[in-house]
Amino acid sequence: MARTTLSTSDERRTATVDAAIAAFADAGYHGTTVADVAKRAGISPAYVFKLYSSKGAVFVAALDRCFDLVVAALEHGVESTVDHSPEGVLDAMGLAYAELIADRDLLMLQVHAQSATDVAEIRAALRRGYERVTEFAGSRSGATPEQVQRFLSFGQLCHLVATLGIDESHGGWERVVAAGIRHPAASDRP
Amino acid sequence: MARTTLSTSDERRTATVDAAIAAFADAGYHGTTVADVAKRAGISPAYVFKLYSSKGAVFVAALDRCFDLVVAALEHGVESTVDHSPEGVLDAMGLAYAELIADRDLLMLQVHAQSATDVAEIRAALRRGYERVTEFAGSRSGATPEQVQRFLSFGQLCHLVATLGIDESHGGWERVVAAGIRHPAASDRP
DNA sequence: TTCGTGAGTGATTCATCACTCACTCAATTG
DNA sequence: CAATTGAGTGAGTGATGAATCACTCACGAA
Numbered sequence: 001m002a003r004t005t006l007s008t009s010d011e012r013r014t015a016t017v018d019a020a021i022a023a024f025a026d027a028g029y030h031g032t033t034v035a036d037v038a039k040r041a042g043i044s045p046a047y048v049f050k051l052y053s054s055k056g057a058v059f060v061a062a063l064d065r066c067f068d069l070v071v072a073a074l075e076h077g078v079e080s081t082v083d084h085s086p087e088g089v090l091d092a093m094g095l096a097y098a099e100l101i102a103d104r105d106l107l108m109l110q111v112h113a114q115s116a117t118d119v120a121e122i123r124a125a126l127r128r129g130y131e132r133v134t135e136f137a138g139s140r141s142g143a144t145p146e147q148v149q150r151f152l153s154f155g156q157l158c159h160l161v162a163t164l165g166i167d168e169s170h171g172g173w174e175r176v177v178a179a180g181i182r183h184p185a186a187s188d189r190p
Numbered sequence: 191m192a193r194t195t196l197s198t199s200d201e202r203r204t205a206t207v208d209a210a211i212a213a214f215a216d217a218g219y220h221g222t223t224v225a226d227v228a229k230r231a232g233i234s235p236a237y238v239f240k241l242y243s244s245k246g247a248v249f250v251a252a253l254d255r256c257f258d259l260v261v262a263a264l265e266h267g268v269e270s271t272v273d274h275s276p277e278g279v280l281d282a283m284g285l286a287y288a289e290l291i292a293d294r295d296l297l298m299l300q301v302h303a304q305s306a307t308d309v310a311e312i313r314a315a316l317r318r319g320y321e322r323v324t325e326f327a328g329s330r331s332g333a334t335p336e337q338v339q340r341f342l343s344f345g346q347l348c349h350l351v352a353t354l355g356i357d358e359s360h361g362g363w364e365r366v367v368a369a370g371i372r373h374p375a376a377s378d379r380p
Numbered sequence: 381t382t383c384g385t386g387a388g389t390g391a392t393t394c395a396t397c398a399c400t401c402a403c404t405c406a407a408t409t410g
Numbered sequence: 411c412a413a414t415t416g417a418g419t420g421a422g423t424g425a426t427g428a429a430t431c432a433c434t435c436a437c438g439a440a
Contacts, residue, residue: 009417028305030220033397044419049399114353115218115305127354134363145366149347152367156346157339163304164317173324176335177342199387223427234389239429 013051013061016041020062025105029059029116059116060125066109067129071136073100078140086143090151093137097155098182107162157181203241203251206231210252215295219249219306249306250315256299257319261326263290268330276333280341283327287345288372294352301349347371 019040023032034055038045052058077096081089101107110129117123130152138148161167161181166174168181209230213222224245228235242248267286271279291297300319307313320342328338351357351371356364358371 007417012417027308028218028220030218031306031308034399035397045398046400046420047418050418055398112305114350115302116221117353117355118217118221123353123355127356130350130354130367131363134366138363138366145369148366149369152350153343153347156350157343160304160320160342160346163307163313164320165307165313166317173321173328176324176328176338177320179335179339197387202387224429225427233387235428236390236430237388240388245428 009051012041012043012047016043016048016051016058017061017065020058021066021105021109024059024062024112025108028112029055029119029122034058056119056121059113059119060121063109063113063122063125063129066106067132069100069106070097070129071132073097074133074136074140086141086147089141090137090143090147093141094151094154098158101158101162102182104162107159111159111163199241202231202233202237206233206238206241206248207251207255210248211256211295211299214249214252214302215298218302219245219309219312224248246309246311249303249309250311253299253303253312253315253319256296257322259290259296260287260319261322263287264323264326264330276331276337279331280327280333280337283331284341284344288348291348291352292372297349297352301353 016037019042020037023036023040026032027036034048035045037058038048041048048058052061073096074093077093078089080096081092083089083091110126113122113126113129117126134148134152137143137151138145141148143151157177158181161178164174164177166178168175168178170178206227209232210227213226213230216222217226224238225235227248228238231238238248242251263286264283267283268279270286271282273279273281300316303312303316303319307316324338324342327333327341328335331338333341347367348371351368354364354367356368358365358368360368
């Protein structure tokens with residue numbers, strides 16, 4: 001069990017996924033090299049290909065993990081709900097999601113995934129992810145389809161606000177777009 | 191090569207922008223080469239760089255034109271409004287926008303622009319575009335900031351629906367996400 | 381007819397990137 | 411100890427892509 005230098009491949013794999021989330025969040029799928037990912041993970045590019053079959057597979061692993069975290073956050077939101085009406089549960093989920101994406105990486109990864117749907121495996125992973133979120137939000141809140149749709153819609157608005165780099169502190173049109181949305185970059189822990 | 195009749199550089203420029211919209215809509219900024227754009231425009235890659243200073247400048251020109259068309263569509267929506275209440279005007283704008291993005295290219299270009307905000311000039315162009323849309327929707331409808339925000343939010347949901355490639359005709363979770371949104375791919379033009 | 385200018389390109393440069401392979405070294409097992 | 415396995419990498423390779431440049435050709439004016 002001596003792990004001074006060597007590590008297990010599973011440990012490296014999760015480290016690689018963490019690195020991939022950060023790297024792909026920065027520059028998207030086509031704008032990121034596996035050398036970027038490898039550097040952040042502290043391993044060589046060659047070893048990334050030992051752990052994953054292709055660059056696309058790395059991205060998919062990162063995206064899957066991203067949606068794992070999203071669903072977990074929603075779950076956490078449900079558990080902390082006091083008002084158990086559908087609206088109350090959706091609000092709690094929204095709050096939990098807002099907290100999760102405070103670090104911006106998980107949010108940008110979703111944005112970039114939407115822009116990489118020309119890669120079939122990524123499109124499939126993205127659909128899986130939104131399927132999970134939609135099913136979870138619907139079944140655990142008991143809300144109507146319209147309410148769930150509005151919930152998702154507001155999430156998408158958050159993504160726009162983050163990519164534009166605006167928040168409530170702006171005036172004029174930016175305030176209209178970003179009203180009620182705390183900018184992810186502003187780091188104040190709740 | 192095929193020596194066609196000479197044309198003015200302005201004509202080539204608009205042809206290049208049209209080609210750029212289609213090309214970038216397919217594979218995004220980093221996933222598209224200027225050779226792709228040139229091929230669609232029927233000119234050589236070298237000439238694209240005579241017309242525009244860089245690949246980024248081509249994308250920005252395409253994005254600017256995209257928002258020109260969006261604002262023009264909203265304007266057209268306003269003009270065809272019968273119910274002149276804020277809600278009525280916003281609804282008319284939404285319908286006009288839905289018609290505009292029926293061809294999917296203008297929609298995907300916006301999605302890909304959101305994913306290319308690491309390029310400063312593209313981020314600036316995107317902000318300019320959403321500024322125009324937000325100001326226009328707000329001032330011409332007289333709606334509250336909240337109503338305008340919801341209008342934008344629904345637009346973003348349309349983008350998600352298009353990238354996921356789903357529409358109302360699906361069942362289950364897809365129907366929840368896409369309710370009320372006609373899929374852009376379904377091409378039924380009169 | 382000659383000149384000047386603008387349209388348009390082929391060939392090239394220089395960098396980057398996804399992916400491969402032969403290899404080393406550390407640890408476990410018998 | 412010898413043998414085997416698994417972690418990990420350096421050094422490539424072939425392909426591609428952004429950008430440049432020297433050039434040709436069309437055409438209108440003098």
